[in-house]
Amino acid sequence: MLDAAEIRTVLVVTAHPDDIDFGGAGAVAAFTDRGTEVIYLLATSGDAGGFDRETDGAGMAAIRQAEQLAAAKSVGVSDVRHLGYPDGAVEATLALRKDIARVIRQVRPDLVITSTPERNYARLGPSHPDHRAVGSAALDAVYPDARNPYAFPDLLTEEGLEAWTVREVWMIGSPTPNHWIDITATVDRKIAALRAHESQTGHMADLEGMVKGFLSANAKAAGLPEGTYAEAFHVISTG
Structure with a gap:
């Protein structure tokens, strides 16, 4: 697993505003x-979400894009x-894989x-079909697409984007987490980000x-002391 000092750039790839x-x-x-650069890449703008049925899809997308910008600002992302x-x-199409691989090659993250x-049969929320499709496409974009110079060759020949190898992937919503991050010091900013939505x-x-x-759980x-809060991930090494 990567040491925190080895992670200089992080790319977050999710389906909807508020997922991350x-x-x-x-x-x-x-x-x-810690000074790590973090970039958010969202497959959708959340046009089918929300509870205001007087707002059409385009209007809801605009609302949720603005909400995600405000939420991102709460945790230091621009x-x-x-x-x-x-x-x-x-759907986890080749087109989506290419779009994600393009951004991986642009920002060259150590971690996705x-x-x-x-x-997830224990908790239905993480199993939204958009979540699963984006997760599948992102993993395929990490391996093999972004690192393979022969995958989507026009990314190199037409856009000048050299192949890039992501070193590690953290999955959210996994039924089998194997890594926990103590976020006690940042939990209030997480809640502020959620309130922005x-x-x-x-x-x-x-x-x-x-x-x-759920953060206490x-x-x-994770075996952390009472009164602390943690986020759970399943970590995959790509090496």
């Missing part, structure tokens, strides 16, 4: 506090990119954080209590 904030914003804040795939209809492609969390009567509840599973 529920799954890993505390860890992101810890990275940016580079937020959207691929524009339709919310609720994402993405959703697990596995179905007003269209998604504004109806939750006790957002902070709910979030701290993560900390207990």
Whole structure:
């Protein structure tokens, strides 16, 4: 597993605005506090989300893009990119793999954080089909696409993007986590990021209590002291 000092750039690849904030914003804040560059890449703009049925898909996408920018700012991230795939209809296509591989070659991350492609039978939320599709495409973009100069050759010949090898992947929402990050110092910024997603969390009567509840359970599973909070990941080495 990579040492924190070896991680200079992190690319987060998720399906929707708020996915990373529920799954890993505390860890992101810890990275940016150390001076690590973090980039967000979202497959959709969340046009099928929210509870305001008077707002059409385009209007909801604009709202959620703005919310994600505000949430990202809470944890020290300013580079937020959207691929524009339709919310609720994402598939792990070659086109999506290429779009993710392109950004990997552009930003050249040491670490990619993405959703697990596995179905989680203990908790249904992480198993949204968009999450699983993006996780699958991101893993394929990491290996073999981004590192293989013969994959999507026009990325090199037409866009000048040299092959790049990501060294590690952290998956959020995995049913088999093997790594926990103590986010006690950044939990308030994680909650602030979630509150920025007003269209998604504004109806939750006790957002902070709910979030701290599952983060406390993560900390207990990790063997951390009582009163601490943790985010859970499944780490994959690409070496």
